[in-house]
Amino acid sequence: MNTAPTAAGLALTFALAAAPAWATMEPQGPNETVCPNPALTTLGNEAADGIWPALTGTPLPPGGSVLTLGTNPSESPELSDEVLRSFSRTFSFNTAQGIVSGTVLQLIKRGTDQRCKTEWQVTVTPASLGCVTAVRIDGFLHPLDKPLVADYRDDLAGDTNPDRAYRSAGDGSKLRFRLPGGVCAGKTSRPLLLNTSINKMVRKGSLQLQGPAGELSPPVSTYVPK
Numbered sequence: 001m002n003t004a005p006t007a008a009g010l011a012l013t014f015a016l017a018a019a020p021a022w023a024t025m026e027p028q029g030p031n032e033t034v035c036p037n038p039a040l041t042t043l044g045n046e047a048a049d050g051i052w053p054a055l056t057g058t059p060l061p062p063g064g065s066v067l068t069l070g071t072n073p074s075e076s077p078e079l080s081d082e083v084l085r086s087f088s089r090t091f092s093f094n095t096a097q098g099i100v101s102g103t104v105l106q107l108i109k110r111g112t113d114q115r116c117k118t119e120w121q122v123t124v125t126p127a128s129l130g131c132v133t134a135v136r137i138d139g140f141l142h143p144l145d146k147p148l149v150a151d152y153r154d155d156l157a158g159d160t161n162p163d164r165a166y167r168s169a170g171d172g173s174k175l176r177f178r179l180p181g182g183v184c185a186g187k188t189s190r191p192l193l194l195n196t197s198i199n200k201m202v203r204k205g206s207l208q209l210q211g212p213a214g215e216l217s218p219p220v221s222t223y224v225p226k
Helices: 007-016
Strands: 032-034 065-067 082-095 098-110 116-124 132-138 149-152 164-167 174-183 192-195 200-210 220-225
Touching: 082 200, 082 220, 098 132, 098 200, 098 220, 116 132, 116 174, 116 200, 116 220, 149 164, 149 174
Parallel strands: none
Antiparallel strands: 032 200, 065 164, 082 098, 098 116, 116 192, 132 174, 132 200, 149 192, 164 174, 200 220
């Protein structure tokens, strides 16, 4: 459990090392989440010193795609379940099967490497006639020189797994998780994971659900890198 350092401890810390860059970040706002723990200093915190630990899994490069095989904190030790923000949005749209409605829950978590780890989970209402077969995220401007890993949490509840994740070419800001089995009436996806190298997220991106014939829901807001 992290506790705030004492005044004497702060004096000693700053005598030994300069404050990390994120130590001056503003507090959490309604549309912004800062992931590094401000109670920590650079001592023993390599990520805060600008040394970027390797992420577990195959990085997803711009213009590429990866198989999503599932992961968890035992296999990817930089993951954790320390939730910093929970953000939910409803959706409803027409598909060739009929109307599909539900919610998308986004969780932003603090990784053990002090970087943001974010998950989206889709839940479809029992009365829905259609299914969700993909999740699209736009505006995810992750630094191109830092690794980004896409997967899903296989240790958390859910009915449908994604089988592949895609990233657009160029700035790589568009991402898609494919759900080939479909998230249908009364079902929930496994949490769709982006294991990132960033330390701050803001609510300025958009998310859309896709139906079996390519139908798209109206966009809803989502948190993306600042």
